[in-house]
Amino acid sequence: MSKQWRCTMRLSFWLIAIIVSLLPIFRATKVGPSQGFDALAAINGSGLLRDVVFLAVAASVASTTELLYNLITKSQHLPDWIRATSGIFLTYFIYVMVYGTERFADLAVNNVAVSPTDLNYDLAFVGICLLFTLFAQFTVVFGE
DSSP, X not given: OOHHHHHHHHHHHHHHHHHHHHHHHHHHHTOOGGGTHHHHHHHHHTTTXXXXXXXXXXXXXXXXXXXXXXXXXXXXXXXXXXXXXXHHHHHHHHHHHHHHHHHXXXXXXXXXXXXXXXXXXXXXXXXXXXXXXXXXXXXXXXXX
């Protein structure tokens, strides 16, 4: 299989995993992703922002295991840039797991809508994490 095909497959699986993870949140709030900011307001208002934050934690755990497996099984054959990139991603994903779990717990205990500033910060946290998990998937492909 070519690297382009493997990248396409990993991107497809990544998108499917994200969509499947968001479906229960959209169903619980009775909104859809096409509603944009109204959907975000409904998710925040219903106290389900915690589930969106936990999506970042779950995605980082999946990427961490993938990167670790790749490093452990193929370390001698990987280019230096892939090992370095994997190390940076692993460090970031550990941060995501610790901070994201703590933030999830805070949101679960309070179970109220967060301020617009906190909402922006949490969405940026999740968005950057998901982007990094996608990049980590491509890093694995280029290491194969």
